[in-house]
Amino acid sequence: MVIISERVKEIRESATLSFDKKVKERLAAGKETYELHRGAPDFDMPLEAQKEVSRAREGYSDVRGLLNLRKAISQKVKEDQGLDYDPSQILVSAGSKMSLYLAFQSILNKGDEVLLSSPYWLSYPSQIKLAGGIPVEVPTKDFKLDIDAIKEKATDKTKAIVINTPNNPTGVVLGREEVHDLAEFAIDKGIFLIEDEAYEKFVYDETKHYSAAMLFDAEGKENILKVGSFSKTYSMPGLRVGYALGPQELIDAMSKLQSQIYSHASVSSQRAALAAITSQTFNLKEIMEEYNKRRLTMLEGLRKLGLITYAPQGSFFVLADISEHGTSVEVSNKLLDAGIAVTPTEDFGSNNHVRMSYANTQEKIREGLEKMGEFFQ
Numbered sequence: 001m002v003i004i005s006e007r008v009k010e011i012r013e014s015a016t017l018s019f020d021k022k023v024k025e026r027l028a029a030g031k032e033t034y035e036l037h038r039g040a041p042d043f044d045m046p047l048e049a050q051k052e053v054s055r056a057r058e059g060y061s062d063v064r065g066l067l068n069l070r071k072a073i074s075q076k077v078k079e080d081q082g083l084d085y086d087p088s089q090i091l092v093s094a095g096s097k098m099s100l101y102l103a104f105q106s107i108l109n110k111g112d113e114v115l116l117s118s119p120y121w122l123s124y125p126s127q128i129k130l131a132g133g134i135p136v137e138v139p140t141k142d143f144k145l146d147i148d149a150i151k152e153k154a155t156d157k158t159k160a161i162v163i164n165t166p167n168n169p170t171g172v173v174l175g176r177e178e179v180h181d182l183a184e185f186a187i188d189k190g191i192f193l194i195e196d197e198a199y200e201k202f203v204y205d206e207t208k209h210y211s212a213a214m215l216f217d218a219e220g221k222e223n224i225l226k227v228g229s230f231s232k233t234y235s236m237p238g239l240r241v242g243y244a245l246g247p248q249e250l251i252d253a254m255s256k257l258q259s260q261i262y263s264h265a266s267v268s269s270q271r272a273a274l275a276a277i278t279s280q281t282f283n284l285k286e287i288m289e290e291y292n293k294r295r296l297t298m299l300e301g302l303r304k305l306g307l308i309t310y311a312p313q314g315s316f317f318v319l320a321d322i323s324e325h326g327t328s329v330e331v332s333n334k335l336l337d338a339g340i341a342v343t344p345t346e347d348f349g350s351n352n353h354v355r356m357s358y359a360n361t362q363e364k365i366r367e368g369l370e371k372m373g374e375f376f377q
């Protein structure tokens with residue numbers, strides 16, 4: 001008889017992936033379902049990337065990822081954020097989920113604490129626990145970062161703080177000052193900062209995305225790991241390409257670990273990522289305009305239903321307050337039975353909400369919300 005390790009027993013399967021499986025089963029059974037739970041974009045990836053995936057070949061690549069891809073990522077952060085990272089300070093991995101996992105494994109010792117502003121993306125706590133660390137939830141104010149609460153929760157065991165802006169699941173985007181103050185505190189205290197920028201391009205209206213690394217000098221940057229993803233920006237989540245940029249010593253450690261776990265990200269996927277980031281045809285601005293229309297449709301609908309009291313400015317998620325109707329899991333299960341898929345947020349640190357995604361057409365969002373209104377009547 002096999003006995004599963006305590007380490008793995010302690011974590012749960014990703015609730016977003018298991019919920020998505022339930023939705024897919026419903027769809028396969030021909031049951032009408034409004035998919036307002038999606039964590040993946042519904043656009044096509046850049047044409048150039050599509051061509052790359054269909055080319056047959058491949059030997060192994062450098063563990064850190066194809067040099068040309070790392071050069072292109074280096075150039076992108078230079079253009080977007082004015083930051084200098086040598087390709088040797090960049091590690092490409094099988095999705096940014098893996099980049100984060102490698103980071104926690106590389107910096108945490110048993111009992112080290114990691115601060116997470118709550119609600120948070122659901123994989124952080126499990127990944128931290130798998131690395132022997134302790135996730136520490138820090139409350140937010142109206143989903144905005146609460147620097148005083150962070151200071152209060154920091155102890156001499158605090159090893160890292162995770163910052164995720166634009167945020168999944170809240171859609172909140174931190175302003176320049178908030179990012180600066182948090183990073184300044186972390187740098188002063190010698191607490192490492194992990195910046196998850198998976199949704200960096202998903203900002204609306206006049207909102208800007210700030211990375212802490214943009215606001216500090218070379219010494220400050222030594223205290224920061226930046227994590228990025230191809231999944232959302234280029235609509236290619238299934239290809240699994242993410243990356244980390246940071247201090248040489250940490251990138252070297254993560255690379256060593258990657259070399260022993262699975263060598264490197266798929267070479268075809270890396271080529272597709274290179275084609276995506278250098279694409280001449282991909283029109284992200286147009287895609288973002290469409291996302292913004294969807295966001296406004298979603299917010300208007302939720303306000304009419306009295307389920308939202310804040311204005312998310314980023315990612316493609318919002319949290320709807322369903323506390324009057326039951327817990328997050330109860331309500332999302334009942335909604336799914338009624339043909340509306342929304343994500344339960346218990347594992348994101350909130351029992352009072354469900355996560356709604358506007359990675360769907362305006363028409364589907366409108367219809368799904370109408371159905372939701374009937375359900376709550």
Ligand SMILES: Cc1ncc(COP(=O)(O)O)c(C=O)c1O
Pocket residue numbers: 039094095096097098121164167168196198228229230231237240241242
């Ligand atoms: C906040 C956040 N970080 C990281 C990831 C991981 O994305 P990927 O592994 O596809 O790059 C996700 C995916 O949903 C996410 O929402």
